Amino acid sequence: xxxxxxxxxxxxxxxxxxxxxxxxxxxxxxxxxxxxxxxxxxxxxxxxxxxxxxxxxxxxxxxxxxxxxxxxxxxxxxxxxxxxxxxxxxxxxxxxxxxxxxxxxxxxxxxxxxxxxxxxxxxxxxxxxxxxxxxxxxxxxxxxxxxxxxxxxxxxxxxxxxxxxxxxxxxxxxxxxxxxxxxxxxxxxxxxxxxxxxxxxxxxxxxxxxxxxxxxxxxxxxxxxxxxxxxxxxxxxxxxxxxxxxxxxxxxxxxxxxxxxxxxxxxxxxxxxxxxxxxxxxxxxxxxxxxxxxxxxxxxxxxxxxxxxxxxxxxxxxxxxxxxxxxxxxxxxxxxxxxxxxxxxxxxxxxxxxxxxxxxxxxxxxxxxxxxxxxxxxxxxxxxxxxxxxxxxxxxxxxxxxxxxxxxxxx
Amino acid sequence: xxxxxxxxxxxxxxxxxxxxxxxxxxxxxxxxxxxxxxxxxxxxxxxxxxxxxxxxxxxxxxxxxxxxxxxxxxxxxxxxxxxxxxx
Numbered sequence: 001x002x003x004x005x006x007x008x009x010x011x012x013x014x015x016x017x018x019x020x021x022x023x024x025x026x027x028x029x030x031x032x033x034x035x036x037x038x039x040x041x042x043x044x045x046x047x048x049x050x051x052x053x054x055x056x057x058x059x060x061x062x063x064x065x066x067x068x069x070x071x072x073x074x075x076x077x078x079x080x081x082x083x084x085x086x087x088x089x090x091x092x093x094x095x096x097x098x099x100x101x102x103x104x105x106x107x108x109x110x111x112x113x114x115x116x117x118x119x120x121x122x123x124x125x126x127x128x129x130x131x132x133x134x135x136x137x138x139x140x141x142x143x144x145x146x147x148x149x150x151x152x153x154x155x156x157x158x159x160x161x162x163x164x165x166x167x168x169x170x171x172x173x174x175x176x177x178x179x180x181x182x183x184x185x186x187x188x189x190x191x192x193x194x195x196x197x198x199x200x201x202x203x204x205x206x207x208x209x210x211x212x213x214x215x216x217x218x219x220x221x222x223x224x225x226x227x228x229x230x231x232x233x234x235x236x237x238x239x240x241x242x243x244x245x246x247x248x249x250x251x252x253x254x255x256x257x258x259x260x261x262x263x264x265x266x267x268x269x270x271x272x273x274x275x276x277x278x279x280x281x282x283x284x285x286x287x288x289x290x291x292x293x294x295x296x297x298x299x300x301x302x303x304x305x306x307x308x309x310x311x312x313x314x315x316x317x318x319x320x321x322x323x324x325x326x327x328x329x330x331x332x333x334x335x336x337x338x339x340x341x342x343x344x345x346x347x348x349x350x351x352x353x354x355x356x357x358x359x360x361x362x363x364x365x366x367x368x369x370x371x372x373x374x375x376x377x378x379x380x381x382x383x384x385x386x387x388x389x390x391x392x393x394x395x396x397x398x399x400x401x402x403x404x405x406x407x408x409x410x411x
Numbered sequence: 412x413x414x415x416x417x418x419x420x421x422x423x424x425x426x427x428x429x430x431x432x433x434x435x436x437x438x439x440x441x442x443x444x445x446x447x448x449x450x451x452x453x454x455x456x457x458x459x460x461x462x463x464x465x466x467x468x469x470x471x472x473x474x475x476x477x478x479x480x481x482x483x484x485x486x487x488x489x490x491x492x493x494x495x496x497x498x
Contacts, residue, residue: 028455028470029477032498078498085468089457143432145455383462 005178006156006242011117013129014153014161015098015136017090018170020111022053024090025080027145036077040067042262043081050082054170090144097139101132112165114158116247129154133173156242162194178242185212185240195236203227216240255286255293256345262398264303264340271339275332277395278344279325280388286346287376292317292355293346296327301341308336317350320372321389415495422480424489432456437469437480442491448473 017023021039026032036056038049045068052061052070056077061070070077091110098105101124104116117125124132133152140148149171153164160181164174167184176184190201193212207226209215215236224233235245257278261271275298286293294317299309310331318324328344335342375387385396424440433456439449454470454477467482479493 024455029495029498030452030454030472031477035498085459086455086457089455145432379462381462383460383464386462 004241005181007178008156010129010154010156010161010175010177011120011125012155012158012161012244013115013117013133014155014158014165015094015113015115016151016153016162016165017094017111018149018151019051019053019057020090021051021082021087022056023148024087025083026053027147028086030147032078033147036061036074038067038070038077038079039082040079041082042260044262045071049079090148093144094140094150097136097143101136112162114161130173130175137171137173157239157244158246159194159239160242163188163192166192176242181242182213182216185216188212190215212240254297254345254347254349255282255289255291256297256343257281257285258299258341258343259399260341261339264338266339271335271342272329272332273391273395274399275328275342275344276325276389277392277399278342279328280321280385280392281399282344282346283319283321283324284376284379284384286349287319287352287372290352291349292319292352293324294318294348294350295346296324296331297345297347298328298331298335299343300332300335300339302336303338303340306336308334310334311347313348317348317355319352319355320368322368325389414497415493418491418494420491422489422491424480424482426482433469435467435469435482437471437489440480440489440491448478 022037025037025039026035034055035053036059037053038056038061039051040047041050045066047067049061049063049065049067049070052063056070056074059074061074061077067079071079087110091107095105095107095113098113098115102115102117102120104119105113106116107113117129127135133154137150137152140150151165151169151171152173153161153166153176154174155161155164155176160176163184164176165172167174174184188211190196190204190210190212191198193215196204204210204215204227207218207222209218209227218227218237220234220237222233223237224231227233228236238245259274259278261274266274294315295311295313297309297311299307301307312327312331314327324344324346379386388396420443422440422442425438427436427438428434429436433453435456436453437450439447441447450471451474452472454472456467456469459466459468459481465484467484469480469482471478471480476494476496478491478495481490481492482488483490
């Protein structure tokens with residue numbers, strides 16, 4: 001087993017936009033710069049904060065706080081509703097800047113991405129990654145705006161590059177090498193490491209690992225056999241030493257949407273309307289990725305935090321909104337009372353081309369496909385939700401499109 | 412939430428089209444009531460798709476209020492859609 005550190009030159013760069021949505025709003029509205037700003041997904045006092053500006057963080061406001069609690073803390077807090085089109089534009093600008101340096105760019109979410117310089121041209125590599133990091137920071141200011149800042153981390157693998165990018169916020173640039181690895185880890189807590197939350201922390205604590213330095217000192221065998229009881233232990237052993245173990249492409253496993261009801265006293269029909277809206281949205285997303293599904297999963301969260309779910313797998317794949325809603329509605333008949341949140345996911349995904357299998361209902365399916373293709377064509381030409389089911393014609397004001405955190409598939 | 416006004420007002424705009432951060436720079440605009448607003452900073456310009464039609468959204472300020480003006484690249488018209496004089 002490898003017992004050394006990875007001594008190759010650090011060629012992985014992690015870029016993380018600082019307080020992304022709040023910074024973008026401060027960029028677009030100059031009078032909000034240097035002021036406490038919070039971004040929310042819905043214009044109500046009970047909504048949770050999605051992002052907060054550094055000025056708000058300095059006053060004790062944190063993401064996920066409820067707006068009315070944050071306002072008690074900072075009465076001058078400016079709350080703005082999220083503007084997905086604007087954030088998507090900045091995401092695309094950042095992606096374009098990053099792609100100027102390497103063909104191997106992976107966006108991890110709307111506000112962070114990785115540039116792998118291993119196969120970048122010598123002319124790019126010879127500039128030095130630190131110089132490139134500062135250049136990217138400057139380009140972000142020149143090409144998007146002066147209020148935009150990003151944290152940059154450089155290391156020999158993705159994990160350490162992300163760790164480096166979190167060291168000095170905002171606007172930092174840090175490099176982790178085997179020379180300073182122990183010094184950097186010595187200043188962190190276990191939960192500062194990406195991938196170590198409460199459960200993994202408890203596992204590590206159970207064997208006497210309380211700090212990242214203890215974690216680094218643990219043997220591969222201890223991590224594999226005792227702590228993680230799987231190959232994950234070996235991965236952590238290598239990850240901490242700068243070897244790349246996270247360069248894996250994730251496959252789309254499911255497509256879904258959820259919605260917290262705008263009011264908790266909606267009738268069953270009104271809840272079903274919103275479920276129908278979600279099914280239309282999921283169907284549209286799936287078809288834009290050329291996917292069909294065989295499974296539908298629906299869930300509901302009740303006021304007492306009770307979680308209810310149901311699912312069904314069909315023998316043949318489907319992709320029309322009506323097919324998804326038909327199954328979801330049937331499944332939803334068993335949902336409990338007093339629902340606060342609903343969600344629908346399609347899974348067992350397959351390519352739309354693979355749906356050529358003959359069926360007893362071939363004519364009916366062909367008609368359905370023609371209708372779906374025609375409505376999608378109109379929606380693509382004139383805008384999403386130009387044609388929708390009559391049932392969901394007035395749900396758009398509630399179930400509006402939000403920014404997908406953690407995935408860049410729909411950007 | 413805040414005191415932003417949502418509007419849909421056609422406006423007359425003087426703009427410069429030249430290479431740069433936003434490519435198109437609204438310099439000043441005149442509202443239906445005759446009031447002229449001189450843009451002191453363009454915060455951000457971003458495109459928004461309405462199907463295959465693109466509208467370019469400009470968030471601008473004159474120093475005392477923030478405005479959103481939108482340029483419809485198909486009909487070549489400008490509209491004032493947001494105004495906020497205090498946050």
